[in-house]
Amino acid sequence: MKQSQLFTKTxxxxxxxxxAKNAKLLIRAGFVDKLQAGVYTYLPLGLRVLKKIENxxxxxxxxxxxxxxxxxxxxxxxxxxxxxxxxxxxxxxxVKDSSGRExxxxxxxxxxxxxxxxQFISSYRNLPFSAYQFxxxxxxxxxAKSGILRGREFLMKDMYSFHEDEADLTRFYEAMKGxxxxxxxxxxxxxxxxxxxxxxxxxxxxxHEFQTVTPAGEDTIYVCDTxxxxxxxxxIEEQNTCPSCGNxxxxxxxxxxxxxxxxxxTRFSEPFKLTYKNKEGKEQAVVMGCYGxxxxxxLGTVVEVLGDDNGLVWPKEIAPFAMHLVELGGSxxxxxxxxxxxxxxxxxxxxVEVLWDDRDMPGGAKFAESDLMGIPVRVVVSQxxxxxxxxxxRERTSGKVEMQTRADVLGAYIQ
RNA sequence: CGGGGCGUAGUAUACCGGUAGUACGUCUGCUUUGGGAGCAGAUAGACCGAGUUCGAUUCUCGGCGCCCCGACCA
Numbered sequence: 001m002k003q004s005q006l007f008t009k010t011x012x013x014x015x016x017x018x019x020a021k022n023a024k025l026l027i028r029a030g031f032v033d034k035l036q037a038g039v040y041t042y043l044p045l046g047l048r049v050l051k052k053i054e055n056x057x058x059x060x061x062x063x064x065x066x067x068x069x070x071x072x073x074x075x076x077x078x079x080x081x082x083x084x085x086x087x088x089x090x091x092x093x094x095v096k097d098s099s100g101r102e103x104x105x106x107x108x109x110x111x112x113x114x115x116x117x118x119q120f121i122s123s124y125r126n127l128p129f130s131a132y133q134f135x136x137x138x139x140x141x142x143x144a145k146s147g148i149l150r151g152r153e154f155l156m157k158d159m160y161s162f163h164e165d166e167a168d169l170t171r172f173y174e175a176m177k178g179x180x181x182x183x184x185x186x187x188x189x190x191x192x193x194x195x196x197x198x199x200x201x202x203x204x205x206x207x208h209e210f211q212t213v214t215p216a217g218e219d220t221i222y223v224c225d226t227x228x229x230x231x232x233x234x235x236i237e238e239q240n241t242c243p244s245c246g247n248x249x250x251x252x253x254x255x256x257x258x259x260x261x262x263x264x265x266t267r268f269s270e271p272f273k274l275t276y277k278n279k280e281g282k283e284q285a286v287v288m289g290c291y292g293x294x295x296x297x298x299l300g301t302v303v304e305v306l307g308d309d310n311g312l313v314w315p316k317e318i319a320p321f322a323m324h325l326v327e328l329g330g331s332x333x334x335x336x337x338x339x340x341x342x343x344x345x346x347x348x349x350x351x352v353e354v355l356w357d358d359r360d361m362p363g364g365a366k367f368a369e370s371d372l373m374g375i376p377v378r379v380v381v382s383q384x385x386x387x388x389x390x391x392x393x394r395e396r397t398s399g400k401v402e403m404q405t406r407a408d409v410l411g412a413y414i415q
Numbered sequence: 416c417g418g419g420g421c422g423u424a425g426u427a428u429a430c431c432g433g434u435a436g437u438a439c440g441u442c443u444g445c446u447u448u449g450g451g452a453g454c455a456g457a458u459a460g461a462c463c464g465a466g467u468u469c470g471a472u473u474c475u476c477g478g479c480g481c482c483c484c485g486a487c488c489a
């Protein structure tokens with residue numbers, strides 16, 4: 001798109017009350033806006049990133065056999081009373097309508113998905129399967145903090161799987177570890193994200209979190225470099241060794257939890273009487289697992305991990321645009337404008353997402369903004385590049401600059 | 416929820432018991448155009464409420480909001 005059409009603006013300074021790197025950079029670059037503590041609007045550039053993350057997750061969930069649905073946010077009180085969580089979950093938002101009827105704003109969706117599936121599960125022949133959604137969750141955090149990392153309303157992917165028995169749940173659960181690792185790899189934080197052993201509550205020995213190492217993290221984990229997993233604080237206090245290889249030499253890090261997977265077993269199927277008939281015709285409780293990923297949290301974590309002094313740095317797969325085409329002096333110099341436009345048109349025809357800075361501004365301002373936005377590749381068209389008969393191509397991550405021919409530039413996007 | 420800090424134009428800040436100055440932004444015009452450019456002009460502000468006072472943006476109290484530490488975060 002043409003940058004002159006983009007309604008957002010960048011800022012030189014972040015609001016003084018923002019401390020979190022993710023909030024500072026995302027607000028300065030015009031990716032998000034804060035409505036209130038822990039509640040953010042995604043602006044066009046930020047939403048593009050969020051949607052890229054969503055699509056990666058969608059692709060991976062579909063590959064794993066997940067079927068996408070969308071459940072509501074308003075949950076009748078009765079469902080939450082059935083599981084007892086109306087009274088025990090203290091970060092539950094409760095809303096009352098004018099007739100006095102009470103609802104919960106969903107912080108998670110077991111209370112909806114389990115009754116839902118009663119209609120569709122009656123026999124072992126219906127199992128196993130899994131369903132997932134992308135949906136805004138509401139949690140009444142007493143203290144929202146760390147920019148977009150801990151919000152009161154946030155977009156989450158939650159998947160629920162349904163099985164005949166624990167063996168089948170375990171099979172699926174183990175497969176999901178790989179699926180999650182792939183999601184974080186594609187989002188650009190694979191190298192610093194660890195499968196982490198966490199407390200499994202009373203029903204499973206462990207649950208697993210995916211923790212990304214960053215100073216902005218709010219959890220403490222202990223990384224085992226031998227088998228590339230980590231252990232969270234609760235577990236380490238019990239046993240002080242890597243549960244996977246017994247290694248005692250663990251490295252302490254702060255990390256942010258970007259996802260988790262949990263064996264629910266029959267915790268929710270029992271209160272709702274979600275059952276199936278097995279081969280012998282006997283009624284059995286459905287065995288379940290759940291799998292969450294916070295999308296905004298991934299976005300914020302990427303900023304924390306990769307952002308530098310000049311601004312945001314986006315990995316290719318989730319960048320708002322693939323290329324920032326920066327034209328210098330194009331509004332006065334018809335030849336420059338023409339060159340920029342023809343490259344833009346050609347790239348767009350190839351399906352490349354290009355942000356074309358066609359505005360009338362000094363070069364320095366354009367470069368500073370370009371760095372701040374963090375698009376992976378910047379291509380400059382100016383009198384200088386015109387004279388050279390080439391384009392100047394710069395990589396945001398390394399700062400490496402190269403003069404390339406049109407064929408080179410286009411070639412990078414042709415499979 | 417306990418503790419701490421902070422609320423002044425869109426943003427960042429300054430001064431002051433006598434109604435507020437600067438920079439950036441924004442708007443106009445001209446000049447610029449390879450690292451947030453220059454000149455001229457314009458625009459725009461004391462979170463809310465109560466109290467003290469002749470007078471409160473300034474002092475006091477309360478509320479609300481924001482940030483940080485802690486607790487909490489299936």
